[in-house]
Amino acid sequence: MTLHRPDRLADALALLAGDAVALGGGTDLYPGLRDAAPPPHMVDLTRIAGLRGIRRDGTGWRIGGATTWTQVLKADLPPLFDGLRGAAREVGSVQIQNAGTVAGNLCNASPAADGMPALLALDATVELASDAGTRRVALADFVHGPRLTALARGEILTAIHIPDAAGRGAFLKLGARRYLVISIAMVAAVVATQAGRIVRARVAVGACSPVARRLAGLETALAGATADEVSAIVSACAFTELSPIDDVRASADYRSEAVKALVVRAVSATMEAK
Numbered sequence: 001m002t003l004h005r006p007d008r009l010a011d012a013l014a015l016l017a018g019d020a021v022a023l024g025g026g027t028d029l030y031p032g033l034r035d036a037a038p039p040p041h042m043v044d045l046t047r048i049a050g051l052r053g054i055r056r057d058g059t060g061w062r063i064g065g066a067t068t069w070t071q072v073l074k075a076d077l078p079p080l081f082d083g084l085r086g087a088a089r090e091v092g093s094v095q096i097q098n099a100g101t102v103a104g105n106l107c108n109a110s111p112a113a114d115g116m117p118a119l120l121a122l123d124a125t126v127e128l129a130s131d132a133g134t135r136r137v138a139l140a141d142f143v144h145g146p147r148l149t150a151l152a153r154g155e156i157l158t159a160i161h162i163p164d165a166a167g168r169g170a171f172l173k174l175g176a177r178r179y180l181v182i183s184i185a186m187v188a189a190v191v192a193t194q195a196g197r198i199v200r201a202r203v204a205v206g207a208c209s210p211v212a213r214r215l216a217g218l219e220t221a222l223a224g225a226t227a228d229e230v231s232a233i234v235s236a237c238a239f240t241e242l243s244p245i246d247d248v249r250a251s252a253d254y255r256s257e258a259v260k261a262l263v264v265r266a267v268s269a270t271m272e273a274k
């Protein structure tokens, strides 16, 4: 196996136009190999200037395609990002957060990827680049199913874009134990309020459908609600976007019940005075 470590995006894209495979922190790729040999050519993206770190751009925020979870935790971000920060804290352990990247989490396309609901609630779009050019895709259209993304051959995720918005985020993850655990369910919310009432709510759920989903019906129902009304509104909602399954971690019924409780807690957390 040859590990290429380019420091220019153009060099990485030229390598990836052949048979090379992109590598972030390797925290999904290497465990996924099990006993198989690694691909013959891998391209480490982490040395490329412009792919690491978070910065403001004209219309919001740009998270580079090799930004680690630890960089998310250390960045000076507004309360809008409290959910993404919460997800960063929940990804594996500190060692995994130091190596693992946000982009790798999305590109791996696991139904239990903690980054997906947090970024869906932030209305994220992803920037994809190949030696043929660059395009942008809404995150909701980027992941098609377990291990299935819109990435074309030779294309990499160069950035995640988050539009400016008012509001505060929250992220809650339920697992069979407190740390280092694959999610049974997770919920991210971004809520903007005015005079104690919800002006706009964005709520996304992971690990309860093949791809994490926004709850459009609930988001509409929450508009205008006070904190005291949230629980009743959530109870009355059918959550038709979700299709939880029975698996080794939990039953579908348990997931359905747990998600309702998590949604109430996450939305309520965003409305608490800080």
Ligand SMILES: Cc1cc2nc3c(=O)[nH]c(=O)nc-3n(C[C@H](O)[C@H](O)[C@H](O)COP(=O)(O)OP(=O)(O)OC[C@H]3O[C@@H](n4cnc5c(N)ncnc54)[C@H](O)[C@@H]3O)c2cc1C
Residues within 6 Å of the ligand: 021, 022, 023, 024, 025, 026, 027, 028, 029, 030, 031, 045, 065, 066, 090, 091, 092, 093, 096, 099, 100, 101, 102, 103, 104, 105, 106, 107, 108, 112, 113, 114, 115, 151, 155, 156, 157, 158, 180, 181, 182
């Ligand atoms: C012990 C352990 C605990 C974990 N706990 C959690 C957890 O709690 N929650 C969670 O969500 N995940 C968890 N993970 C999974 C993993 O750490 C995360 O998904 C991480 O964000 C993956 O990022 P990475 O940079 O390591 O990806 P990599 O392993 O480098 O890459 C993953 C896939 O994405 C592709 N890729 C990477 N970057 C790009 C890019 N910029 N453009 C195009 N393709 C790209 C690679 O080719 C590969 O197919 C855990 C993993 C381990 C080993």
